Amino acid sequence: MINSPYIRKPASVQGVMLAVLIALVPAIVVYASQIAAVVLVNLTIATIAALAGEALVLKLRGRPLAPALSDLSAVVTAWLLALCFPPILPWWATALGVLIAIVAVKHLYGGLGQNPFNPAMVAYCAMIVAFPALMSQWPAAGQLDFATQLGLVLGGARELDAIASATALDTIKTGLRTAGATVESIMGQSENFGLVSGRGWEWLAPAYALGGMYLLARGIITWHMPAAFLGALAAISAAFWLVDPAHYASPLFHLASGGAMLGAFFIVTDPVSGATTPRGKLIFAACIALVAYIIRSFGAFPEGVAFAVLLLNICVPLIDMNTQPRVFGHRGDKAR
Amino acid sequence: MITRLFGFKGGVKPESHKNESSGPPIQKGPIPKRLVIPLRQSIRSTARCLVQPGQKVLKGEHIGEGEGGLGTSVHASTSGTVVEIAPYPMAHASGMETLSVVIEPDGEDRWIDHTPLDLRAVSREEALAWLRGCGIVGMGGAGFPTHVKIGGGQGIETLVINGAECEPWITCDDRLMRERAAEVLSGAMILRELIGAKQVLVGIEDNKPEAIAAMQAAASKLGDGIAVVPVPTLYPAGGEKQLIRVLTSVEIPQGKLGTDFGVQCFNVGTAHAVHRAICFGEPLVSRVVTLTGNVARPGNYEVLLGTQVAELLQLAGPKADTDRYIMGGPMMGTELQSLSVPVTKGTNCVISASPALFPPPPPELPCIRCGACARACPAELQPFELYWFSRAKNFGKAQEYHLFDCIECGCCAFVCPSRIPLVDYYRFAKGEIWARERERQASDQARERFEFRNYRQEREKEEKAAKLAAKAAETRAKLADTGEPAPAPAEAEDPKKALIAAALARAKQQQAAVAPRNTEDLSADVQAEIADIDARREKLNQQDADKAP
Ligand code: SF4
Ligand code: SF4
Numbered sequence: 001m002i003n004s005p006y007i008r009k010p011a012s013v014q015g016v017m018l019a020v021l022i023a024l025v026p027a028i029v030v031y032a033s034q035i036a037a038v039v040l041v042n043l044t045i046a047t048i049a050a051l052a053g054e055a056l057v058l059k060l061r062g063r064p065l066a067p068a069l070s071d072l073s074a075v076v077t078a079w080l081l082a083l084c085f086p087p088i089l090p091w092w093a094t095a096l097g098v099l100i101a102i103v104a105v106k107h108l109y110g111g112l113g114q115n116p117f118n119p120a121m122v123a124y125c126a127m128i129v130a131f132p133a134l135m136s137q138w139p140a141a142g143q144l145d146f147a148t149q150l151g152l153v154l155g156g157a158r159e160l161d162a163i164a165s166a167t168a169l170d171t172i173k174t175g176l177r178t179a180g181a182t183v184e185s186i187m188g189q190s191e192n193f194g195l196v197s198g199r200g201w202e203w204l205a206p207a208y209a210l211g212g213m214y215l216l217a218r219g220i221i222t223w224h225m226p227a228a229f230l231g232a233l234a235a236i237s238a239a240f241w242l243v244d245p246a247h248y249a250s251p252l253f254h255l256a257s258g259g260a261m262l263g264a265f266f267i268v269t270d271p272v273s274g275a276t277t278p279r280g281k282l283i284f285a286a287c288i289a290l291v292a293y294i295i296r297s298f299g300a301f302p303e304g305v306a307f308a309v310l311l312l313n314i315c316v317p318l319i320d321m322n323t324q325p326r327v328f329g330h331r332g333d334k335a336r
Numbered sequence: 337m338i339t340r341l342f343g344f345k346g347g348v349k350p351e352s353h354k355n356e357s358s359g360p361p362i363q364k365g366p367i368p369k370r371l372v373i374p375l376r377q378s379i380r381s382t383a384r385c386l387v388q389p390g391q392k393v394l395k396g397e398h399i400g401e402g403e404g405g406l407g408t409s410v411h412a413s414t415s416g417t418v419v420e421i422a423p424y425p426m427a428h429a430s431g432m433e434t435l436s437v438v439i440e441p442d443g444e445d446r447w448i449d450h451t452p453l454d455l456r457a458v459s460r461e462e463a464l465a466w467l468r469g470c471g472i473v474g475m476g477g478a479g480f481p482t483h484v485k486i487g488g489g490q491g492i493e494t495l496v497i498n499g500a501e502c503e504p505w506i507t508c509d510d511r512l513m514r515e516r517a518a519e520v521l522s523g524a525m526i527l528r529e530l531i532g533a534k535q536v537l538v539g540i541e542d543n544k545p546e547a548i549a550a551m552q553a554a555a556s557k558l559g560d561g562i563a564v565v566p567v568p569t570l571y572p573a574g575g576e577k578q579l580i581r582v583l584t585s586v587e588i589p590q591g592k593l594g595t596d597f598g599v600q601c602f603n604v605g606t607a608h609a610v611h612r613a614i615c616f617g618e619p620l621v622s623r624v625v626t627l628t629g630n631v632a633r634p635g636n637y638e639v640l641l642g643t644q645v646a647e648l649l650q651l652a653g654p655k656a657d658t659d660r661y662i663m664g665g666p667m668m669g670t671e672l673q674s675l676s677v678p679v680t681k682g683t684n685c686v687i688s689a690s691p692a693l694f695p696p697p698p699p700e701l702p703c704i705r706c707g708a709c710a711r712a713c714p715a716e717l718q719p720f721e722l723y724w725f726s727r728a729k730n731f732g733k734a735q736e737y738h739l740f741d742c743i744e745c746g747c748c749a750f751v752c753p754s755r756i757p758l759v760d761y762y763r764f765a766k767g768e769i770w771a772r773e774r775e776r777q778a779s780d781q782a783r784e785r786f787e788f789r790n791y792r793q794e795r796e797k798e799e800k801a802a803k804l805a806a807k808a809a810e811t812r813a814k815l816a817d818t819g820e821p822a823p824a825p826a827e828a829e830d831p832k833k834a835l836i837a838a839a840l841a842r843a844k845q846q847q848a849a850v851a852p853r854n855t856e857d858l859s860a861d862v863q864a865e866i867a868d869i870d871a872r873r874e875k876l877n878q879q880d881a882d883k884a885p
Contacts, residue, residue: 003670003671003759004666004667004668004670004746005666005746005749005750005759006669006671006689007350007504007666008697008752008755009350009750009751011708012755013701013704013753015753016704016706016753067699067701071701112701112704113701113703113704113705113754114702222711271705271706271707272704272705274705276705276707276710276718276720276721277710277718324737325716327589327715327716327717327738328344328581328587328589328714328717328741329577329588329590329592329741330738330741
């Protein structure tokens with residue numbers, strides 16, 4: 001027997017995931033047109049790998065295929081990874097990364113909704129640790145023609161030095177190790193910098209933000225995490241920058257570089273592995289920004305968002321437990 | 337009177353489906369062939385039967401005497417003959433049976449003599465007794481006796497009249513307000529006088545402009561101190577606590593009553609019944625019921641209490657593909673197990689459901705912690721946490737997360753993209769907790785009794801020993817200075833009493849210490865609900881036992 005309520009809002013997990021995919025479209029368009037068209041190939045490879053991996057595990061676990069495959073959650077993970085990885089990553093590395101995310105992280109924890117860690121970020125970190133060289137080969141925007149890009153992705157000789165140019169974050173970090181170098185001098189020297197960050201790459205930031213607005217408007221995400229994440233990142237970087245502008249990049253640079261915007265709207269906001277209470281979301285996202293900034297500026301890796309997310313994933317139960325909102329009618333006595 | 341509106345958090349906007357039934361005026365339902373009037377008017381009290389089979393009764397005649405503090409009188413809804421007094425199913429999810437008076441109407445619909453009550457000539461207590469005698473209870477669904485609710489009327493600032501009617505499909509209050517605004521407000525003024533409130537606020541969802549206009553017109557004739565306030569259409573704005581919040585900004589916690597906060601709330605139907613009872617002396621024998629959904633003639637019908645649903649449905653003509661019937665609204669109603677159940681004072685709506693109108697939800701997916709449920713919850717709970725703890729049978733945690741603050745409004749399940757029947761999990765957990773509670777209380781009592789017996793035996797032994805010692809000492813003393821018998825230890829009585837008192841106090845303390853959080857101060861509604869769940873479980877157990885070879 002079905003019990004009340006007898007009516008349901010026409011909402012579905014599939015709908016939520018689809019909204020996320022739609023929200024990624026502006027960034028994909030910018031990416032493909034400004035930076036590397038091969039990203040479209042990567043997205044396809046990642047999608048296939050994700051669905052195949054998901055199907056395989058479901059089969060092994062004896063679960064029905066259709067509901068899980070059609071909920072699109074695997075595709076979301078695949079797309080996020082493809083967008084995080086360098087666009088010229090060989091196809092097998094992209095596929096491997098996606099399989100790590102789906103098989104190892106998502107399903108070993110019990111499938112959709114069960115994973116305490118963000119699957120895409122676990123896979124990203126695993127790949128960085130396992131293939132540091134491959135994972136740091138980024139082309140400058142528009143540097144390689146499509147045939148070359150495709151050749152690199154599908155395998156073939158890789159002449160690293162010829163194609164690899166460090167990301168904006170990386171350039172700044174390594175550049176500052178030289179005596180006398182300042183942020184300004186580094187940015188002035190390299191033609192890979194645009195107005196505020198990496199040339200071409202900096203346009204990804206507004207595109208992700210646009211998608212984020214869409215998610216906010218649809219009510220898929222709430223303002224808490226993006227606001228706290230971007231706010232905290234801006235505040236911390238501003239503090240350092242104001243004290244020593246020669247050796248710390250501006251807040252604008254930080255917001256427009258690396259995974260900041262993608263992180264703010266699409267990664268930090270992963271509901272399954274993130275904090276859930278309103279105050280918890282603020283704390284969670286702000287802490288990620290703090291850790292990411294520290295890794296970016298002082299750590300061994302050029303980009304910090306992924307590691308920061310994983311670190312904070314561990315703290316989620318603690319954060320949630322201590323930020324339970326007040327229940328209706330219970331003024332001043334918070335739930336424990 | 338200027339009123340500022342306040343919001344409550346959460347809420348959802350399901351399609352209202354009010355137009356289907358709100359068009360035509362209230363029609364009087366015909367006198368059915370048979371009336372089944374349950375003596376159990378609510379879960380809390382069963383009336384004592386005053387009639388016998390074969391006896392002739394008139395409309396409004398007393399057939400059941402309300403018993404206990406929460407009892408109200410039961411009346412014959414029309415004139416006729418009592419043909420049977422037997423258990424019949426009542427309108428309840430469990431299909432529970434209850435002792436009912438079956439009346440065969442004579443078709444004359446002849447009233448007993450009834451006269452209005454002059455409120456100025458009687459005391460407040462007499463007026464309350466009058467309402468109790470007229471069988472007035474809350475008509476919004478809970479069926480709580482009105483005289484009891486008025487009873488605590490001390491320091492009440494505001495009387496709220498609930499005309500929000502936020503559940504989709506239901507329009508009986510809407511029609512009542514449109515057609516009988518003056519009567520509803522007359523009842524409101526009587527209630528105001530009885531509870532001693534200063535102002536009356538009538539809250540109506542703004543998707544009922546005609547009702548608002550009619551009520552405002554009627555209110556303008558009554559002068560100051562009464563305001564008809566349109567409230568935003570947002571389910572569950574008609575939840576008592578939500579409406580009070582919207583109109584007065586007061587938040588009444590679970591387990592507390594409005595009286596503690598200077599507000600009291602009555603449904604418009606109740607106000608109307610109060611008007612009839614005081615101004616005409618009419619007992620509550622009929623009510624307006626919405627018949628809607630998959631029917632040929634949706635609308636509102638004024639029907640006699642005790643009319644069986646099967647007969648009631650003929651008025652609206654359910655279509656052929658109707659597969660089940662929902663009593664109440666689609667958010668909080670229950671599926672009827674039997675069509676022989678009668679209309680009672682709390683029956684506001686019967687919806688004919690078809691697979692097209694109410695499709696079964698697609699299969700449940702895992703929770704993705706999207707938080708949609710938490711944003712929709714008007715009790716400001718974290719439904720997914722409650723779900724998780726209920727599912728894992730971690731009832732202690734569920735209580736810590738305020739399970740008993742859940743009003744089972746269904747908003748969370750309504751929005752859940754994974755289509756998890758969240759409310760079912762809460763019902764299960766609440767029932768389980770209550771069952772364990774009962775068991776524990778019973779075993780506590782048994783243990784106490786046992787401990788007390790042990791203690792008594794020990795004490796008796798000690799006393800015996802003491803007596804013997806005293807006697808020995810006495811004898812010795814006697815032997816020592818022959819003569820002068822020492823006074824017997826007669827005060828032994830007193831320390832004994834003190835010891836017993838101490839033991840009882842200890843036992844009481846122990847009992848108090850183990851009471852769980854969040855089940856204290858349960859409101860009558862919640863208790864009733866729990867009793868319901870118990871009854872349901874009892875029934876299931878019974879079925880299981882029957883099935884077992
Ligand atoms: S709405 Fe459903 S899926 Fe989302 S958090 Fe609540 S229970 Fe989980
Ligand atoms: S049913 Fe309970 S938990 Fe769900 S929205 Fe209503 S009050 Fe909140």
